[in-house]
Amino acid sequence: MSGQEIPDLRTLLGSRRGGPSRGRARGRGGFGSSHEGREALKDEAVRNTDQDAAGSRVSCVELGYLHDPYAKLFATQPATRRLPLLNRGSYVRTSAIDDLVDRFMNASTGPKQIISLGAGTDTRYFRLRDRYPDLQLVYHEIDFATNTAAKLTSIQRHPQLHSKLTSRSAPNPLALPPAATTYHSSTYNVHALDLRTLAASSEENTLPTLPNIDPTLPTLLLSEMCLVYLPAPTVSSILSSFLQKYIPEPTPVSLILYEPILPNDAFGRTMISNLSTRNIHLPTLLAYPELSDQRARLQQYGFHQGAHVADTASIWRAWVTDEEKERVAALEMLDELEELDLLLRHYCVAWGWRDSGSEGVFTKAWADIKEQ
Amino acid sequence: MSSGGCDLDKAIQQLRACRPIPENQVRELCHKARELLIEEGNVVGVDAPVTICGDIHGQFHDLMELFRVGGDVPDTNYLFMGDFVDRGFYSLESFLLLLCLKVRYPDRITLIRGNHESRQITTVYGFYDECLRKYGSANVWRYCCEVFDYLALGALVSGAATSLVPTDGPMAENTNLDNFPDSDADIEIETLNANGEIMYRYARNSDSQSSQPNSNPASSSPIAPTPSRVGPAGTGATSSANGSVKNDTGAILCVHGGLSPLIDTIDKIRLLDRKQEVPHEGAMCDLLWSDPDEIEGWGLSPRGAGFLFGADIVKCFNYKNDLSLIARAHQLVMEGFKEMFESTIVTVWSAPNYCYRCGNVAAILELGEDGSNAGYQRRSNGDQGGGGGGWILGSNDGSSSNMVGNGNDRRLSSVLGDNMQRTRDGPGRRYRVFEAAPQDSRGMPAKKPVADYFL
Numbered sequence: 001m002s003g004q005e006i007p008d009l010r011t012l013l014g015s016r017r018g019g020p021s022r023g024r025a026r027g028r029g030g031f032g033s034s035h036e037g038r039e040a041l042k043d044e045a046v047r048n049t050d051q052d053a054a055g056s057r058v059s060c061v062e063l064g065y066l067h068d069p070y071a072k073l074f075a076t077q078p079a080t081r082r083l084p085l086l087n088r089g090s091y092v093r094t095s096a097i098d099d100l101v102d103r104f105m106n107a108s109t110g111p112k113q114i115i116s117l118g119a120g121t122d123t124r125y126f127r128l129r130d131r132y133p134d135l136q137l138v139y140h141e142i143d144f145a146t147n148t149a150a151k152l153t154s155i156q157r158h159p160q161l162h163s164k165l166t167s168r169s170a171p172n173p174l175a176l177p178p179a180a181t182t183y184h185s186s187t188y189n190v191h192a193l194d195l196r197t198l199a200a201s202s203e204e205n206t207l208p209t210l211p212n213i214d215p216t217l218p219t220l221l222l223s224e225m226c227l228v229y230l231p232a233p234t235v236s237s238i239l240s241s242f243l244q245k246y247i248p249e250p251t252p253v254s255l256i257l258y259e260p261i262l263p264n265d266a267f268g269r270t271m272i273s274n275l276s277t278r279n280i281h282l283p284t285l286l287a288y289p290e291l292s293d294q295r296a297r298l299q300q301y302g303f304h305q306g307a308h309v310a311d312t313a314s315i316w317r318a319w320v321t322d323e324e325k326e327r328v329a330a331l332e333m334l335d336e337l338e339e340l341d342l343l344l345r346h347y348c349v350a351w352g353w354r355d356s357g358s359e360g361v362f363t364k365a366w367a368d369i370k371e372q
Numbered sequence: 373m374s375s376g377g378c379d380l381d382k383a384i385q386q387l388r389a390c391r392p393i394p395e396n397q398v399r400e401l402c403h404k405a406r407e408l409l410i411e412e413g414n415v416v417g418v419d420a421p422v423t424i425c426g427d428i429h430g431q432f433h434d435l436m437e438l439f440r441v442g443g444d445v446p447d448t449n450y451l452f453m454g455d456f457v458d459r460g461f462y463s464l465e466s467f468l469l470l471l472c473l474k475v476r477y478p479d480r481i482t483l484i485r486g487n488h489e490s491r492q493i494t495t496v497y498g499f500y501d502e503c504l505r506k507y508g509s510a511n512v513w514r515y516c517c518e519v520f521d522y523l524a525l526g527a528l529v530s531g532a533a534t535s536l537v538p539t540d541g542p543m544a545e546n547t548n549l550d551n552f553p554d555s556d557a558d559i560e561i562e563t564l565n566a567n568g569e570i571m572y573r574y575a576r577n578s579d580s581q582s583s584q585p586n587s588n589p590a591s592s593s594p595i596a597p598t599p600s601r602v603g604p605a606g607t608g609a610t611s612s613a614n615g616s617v618k619n620d621t622g623a624i625l626c627v628h629g630g631l632s633p634l635i636d637t638i639d640k641i642r643l644l645d646r647k648q649e650v651p652h653e654g655a656m657c658d659l660l661w662s663d664p665d666e667i668e669g670w671g672l673s674p675r676g677a678g679f680l681f682g683a684d685i686v687k688c689f690n691y692k693n694d695l696s697l698i699a700r701a702h703q704l705v706m707e708g709f710k711e712m713f714e715s716t717i718v719t720v721w722s723a724p725n726y727c728y729r730c731g732n733v734a735a736i737l738e739l740g741e742d743g744s745n746a747g748y749q750r751r752s753n754g755d756q757g758g759g760g761g762g763w764i765l766g767s768n769d770g771s772s773s774n775m776v777g778n779g780n781d782r783r784l785s786s787v788l789g790d791n792m793q794r795t796r797d798g799p800g801r802r803y804r805v806f807e808a809a810p811q812d813s814r815g816m817p818a819k820k821p822v823a824d825y826f827l
């Protein structure tokens with residue numbers, strides 16, 4: 001599933017920053033024996049996590065947990081049915097974020113912007129276009145070039161997707177050149193870049209330009225299992241680029257995080273060791289172990305109007321209506337309740353925002369959501 | 373695989389190496405097992421000493437670890453409370469090995485049915501797919517499912533000692549000796565680690581009931597809070613403080629899930645027609661699916677099958693059936709075991725690091741034999757093995773002589789009404805706690821079949 005494919009050499013080139021030279025590394029005879037080599041393999045493993053997410057989504061859709069006609073168009077691997085507890089967890093993850101996004105979409109009639117960090121094969125843009133055909137939405141997705149290229153290929157292959165790239169102002173979808181890694185329009189933008197290049201470095205203060213990012217639109221930043229793969233200081237720095245440079249005050253900005261918590265109990269320790277055998281590492285998990293750390297972190301980033309957290313076990317209990325719970329529970333016999341609870345308690349959604357307070361778009365959207 | 377003998381021993385050897393046996397051997401094995409199991413009642417009588425185990429779930433290498441920690445068959449008598457299959461990578465090898473051992477040493481090992489021993493559940497949770505993958509057809513799965521239908525629904529352990537003969541093993545690191553009972557105390561509970569080192573010891577009726585096991589790594593599980601000192605007047609269950617009375621423990625009911633609102637006596641379990649797929653509801657379903665919970669009376673189970681039942685239900689059932697303890701499995705417990713309701717019920721979980729993901733430890737529960745129990749009858753050792761029969765204890769009459777009359781609801785409510793004390797001292801309980809088999813011996817397939825986490 002991972003780690004066995006040939007590493008992407010572009011990343012290897014892109015991540016040269018001192019350390020042992022490649023020549024020396026080659027001399028020692030090992031790809032992966034140099035710092036760059038190891039980092040490239042790690043990046044490769046992280047990029048591959050996207051197909052895990054895609055597969056989980058497809059499994060959920062096929063069993064009726066989620067309605068998403070687009071999910072399977074992006075999955076490159078044949079659909080494998082996930083265990084009931086994983087389907088339940090994926091359901092909670094997607095529907096919790098959908099819930100927050102919906103409230104944002106409905107909070108005011110004005111135009112809005114969403115930037116999905118490490119978007120992978122996420123289908124949210126296409127689903128939102130169906131749900132809010134009249135809303136002015138500028139959607140951005142950022143991911144490594146390998147992943148954006150694959151995504152754009154899928155889009156081009158399927159008319160259901162391709163036709164969604166239009167907007168009123170630009171009624172004809174752009175024809176994409178083969179092997180395109182980026183796409184830009186007034187509604188949908190795919191940026192091929194390593195998020196780490198957005199970390200404001202002290203030496204060269206040149207941040208990459210992100211076409212069509214509108215510094216004046218209320219903006220939702222979304223990190224669904226993405227920033228967790230980066231070191232905490234890098235994440236802070238990336239977010240401060242967004243909050244200060246790309247979308248400076250007073251534009252309202254919010255962040256939704258979905259990621260694991262509780263690394264220090266038996267389950268958490270096992271998770272860390274299992275994932276590390278796939279060469280997947282979760283640096284921010286250790287930096288923000290508890291729900292309270294996640295909340296404090298949002299405040300540190302500057303989300304002063306609101307900073308809230310809930311683990312997915314409590315979200316299932318408190319956000320999902322009884323009727324919906326009954327519907328979902330009837331989809332599959334779920335025997336492993338203790339394990340489910342354990343699993344769901346180890347993932348959280350955190351959401352924080354900066355706006356003008358009581359009349360601000362995020363305050364209006366999210367003020368009355370139950371946190372844990 | 374003609375009856376018993378060396379073919380069976382060869383199969384055992386092969387399965388112990390975690391290599392599946394050929395399809396025709398499986399067919400024969402299952403046939404023999406059915407002949408054996410059909411003779412067992414719904415509630416199998418078992419004599420102490422016996423080691424009680426919870427869910428295994430196809431974690432073959434951890435089952436080997438369990439045998440290493442608890443002793444090998446036939447030297448140790450085992451009672452497995454179901455859920456042999458599903459979830460782990462080696463359901464087939466695990467179940468077939470246990471079944472071979474059952475056929476080879478029928479009176480040394482008891483297997484009862486778990487809710488995963490069912491056609492419907494195994495198609496969702498992995499055993500079906502595993503059989504298909506390993507044999508290319510569903511035949512083996514079908515043979516196994518036929519065996520599932522014959523597994524007993526419960527077991528009744530009698531002749532267990534009230535107090536433990538303390539292990540004279542070394543102390544585990546970090547054990548706090550201050551909390552240890554005196555050497556002459558009547559030991560009710562002892563917890564040992566996989567190396568046989570003592571992690572914790574607890575005396576019956578000790579004054580040091582405050583001596584909750586601070587030093588016990590398992591201390592987050594509520595271990596044995598305050599056993600009652602004295603049974604209700606007139607039950608003859610007054611216990612002596614110093615363990616001079618050793619033969620007053622009631623029987624121990626073992627069942628995979630728990631109780632059923634349709635079952636108030638063990639005799640009612642005996643009357644069920646068990647030889648079928650696990651039904652979606654009813655008494656048989658409840659026994660395999662229910663869970664104890666901190667509620668009063670009965671509650672709906674979030675699992676969608678079985679019920680939740682509270683302390684009052686357990687105490688009443690134990691009183692009425694002259695039980696000292698219910699041992700059950702079914703629920704993951706991070707510390708391997710968990711006693712509830714003043715030690716009237718215990719959950720035993722024997723799959724360490726469940727699903728290679730949960731990080732939990734596992735436990736097995738050893739019940740010693742009561743030396744002074746006149747009724748105790750040594751079992752034949754299974755060495756003449758192989759052939760069916762072999763049960764010395766009749767399956768249907770074990771230890772029911774003391775039981776309060778059937779379905780006597782007046783009696784039931786009066787018990788509920790005035791005195792919810794335990795009627796019987798629990799047996800001495802030695803828990804052995806162990807971790808997953810070391811990584812290198814686990815032989816996990818290089819390629820994991822599904823995503824284990826949300827990425």
Ligand SMILES: C[S@@+](CC[C@H](N)C(=O)[O-])C[C@H]1O[C@@H](n2cnc3c(N)ncnc32)[C@H](O)[C@@H]1O
Pocket residue numbers: 046047048049050053054117118119120121122142143144147193194195196223224225226229230827
């Ligand atoms: C587990 S996937 C999640 C995908 C999507 N957000 C979802 O939830 O379905 C993580 C994604 O983040 C991307 N990612 C991780 N680190 C990144 C970085 N430094 N720059 C760009 N993308 C990154 C990966 O390539 C991958 O597509």
